[in-house]
Amino acid sequence: MKRLTVSQVAKASNVNIETVRYYERRGLISAPPRTHSGYRMYANEAVDDIQFIKRAQDLGFSLEEIKHLLCVYKKEDYFPIEEMSQFAAVKIQEIEEKIHQLNNFKSLLESAISRQESDLPKNQCPIIKKLSESGDL
Amino acid sequence: MKRLTVSQVAKASNVNIETVRYYERRGLISAPPRTHSGYRMYANEAVDDIQFIKRAQDLGFSLEEIKHLLCVYKKEDYFPIEEMSQFAAVKIQEIEEKIHQLNNFKSLLESAISRQESDLPKNQCPIIKKLSESGDL
DNA sequence: ATTGACTCTGTACCTTGGTACAGGGTTTAT
DNA sequence: ATAAACCCTGTACCAAGGTACAGAGTCAAT
Numbered sequence: 001m002k003r004l005t006v007s008q009v010a011k012a013s014n015v016n017i018e019t020v021r022y023y024e025r026r027g028l029i030s031a032p033p034r035t036h037s038g039y040r041m042y043a044n045e046a047v048d049d050i051q052f053i054k055r056a057q058d059l060g061f062s063l064e065e066i067k068h069l070l071c072v073y074k075k076e077d078y079f080p081i082e083e084m085s086q087f088a089a090v091k092i093q094e095i096e097e098k099i100h101q102l103n104n105f106k107s108l109l110e111s112a113i114s115r116q117e118s119d120l121p122k123n124q125c126p127i128i129k130k131l132s133e134s135g136d137l
Numbered sequence: 138m139k140r141l142t143v144s145q146v147a148k149a150s151n152v153n154i155e156t157v158r159y160y161e162r163r164g165l166i167s168a169p170p171r172t173h174s175g176y177r178m179y180a181n182e183a184v185d186d187i188q189f190i191k192r193a194q195d196l197g198f199s200l201e202e203i204k205h206l207l208c209v210y211k212k213e214d215y216f217p218i219e220e221m222s223q224f225a226a227v228k229i230q231e232i233e234e235k236i237h238q239l240n241n242f243k244s245l246l247e248s249a250i251s252r253q254e255s256d257l258p259k260n261q262c263p264i265i266k267k268l269s270e271s272g273d274l
Numbered sequence: 275a276t277t278g279a280c281t282c283t284g285t286a287c288c289t290t291g292g293t294a295c296a297g298g299g300t301t302t303a304t
Numbered sequence: 305a306t307a308a309a310c311c312c313t314g315t316a317c318c319a320a321g322g323t324a325c326a327g328a329g330t331c332a333a334t
Contacts, residue, residue: 005311016294021313035300038300039300039311057291059235059238059239059242062290063290072245073245081253084249085250085253088249091246092246102196102239105196105206108209108210109228112209112221112222116218116222142280143280144280153322153323153324172281172330175283176330177281194321199320199321200320276333276334277332278331279331279332280330280332281328282328282329284326285324285325285326286324289320289322291318291319293318294315294316295316295317296314296316300311301310302308303307304306304307
């Protein structure tokens with residue numbers, strides 16, 4: 001199994017080389033084995049892990065949260081099982097709420113586009129009207 | 138129509154009082170009218186606007202993006218129509234992608250809970266297995 | 275008319291999540 | 305054997321999004 005240098009990992013996962021080392025320092029990715037001269041040599045897995053981090057970040061999770069998420073992803077038991085289950089249950093709720101809100105934002109944006117296309121007066125736009133009334137936005 | 142002081146707005150929208158002024162400086166909320174002695178007096182609307190900002194932030198949007206989103210929300214024409222439609226179209230794509238990813242994370246977390254409950258060896262957990270194979274996580 | 279709880283502006287400081295050297299060693303290709 | 309292109313650690317710096325004063329004015333109640 002061929003191993004990767006830090007710059008290869010950085011390139012493959014499309015992040016800055018310093019970011020890879022930063023994630024190691026923050027305890028998000030585990031410290032890889034080193035060559036005799038101290039160079040980090042990563043398994044391909046590290047690239048997946050970093051991409052996982054980036055996706056989670058884009059969804060609004062903090063690095064501390066992602067530490068827990070990664071632990072689930074990699075099926076590790078760095079944190080006690082109790083804590084992990086508790087964490088998972090809470091995050092599922094939050095995710096459902098986020099999906100709900102994202103759908104609201106999507107409707108809002110769609111209404112903006114259709115408003116522009118049809119050039120209707122805004123108080124006659126049915127989507128906007130419905131959203132305003134429901135108090136969901 | 139009763140108007141609110143800055144601290145009342147802050148309290149009602151559950152943010153720091155300095156944050157309200159910060160959003161004004163950043164151009165996210167419009168500068169409210171002042172009393173004779175210079176005190177800001179807000180319409181109730183300001184609370185909605187701030188809550189909108191907070192929801193958008195929680196979904197991973199930056200304050201610059203939220204400036205545009207708010208403009209759609211409030212049906213203002215601060216930005217040219219062309220730019221807004223373009224913006225809306227791009228954001229709709231991003232939102233769909235985010236929803237997709239959130240569903241993936243949700244499945245991951247659900248699998249973690251069921252794994253713990255059933256205490257199955259992980260390679261026998263059908264949800265985890267499916268997710269790993271699809272390459273979606 | 276004075277005390278306490280507000281408000282104002284302006285500037286300084288903080289946290290998160292990086293990013294960029296400096297100063298030094300290593301590896302590879304010529 | 306020497307330059308180019310890596311890597312190391314450590315520390316400094318940066319941008320975004322706030323948060324916290326300081327110094328001064330205002331308002332409401334006693």
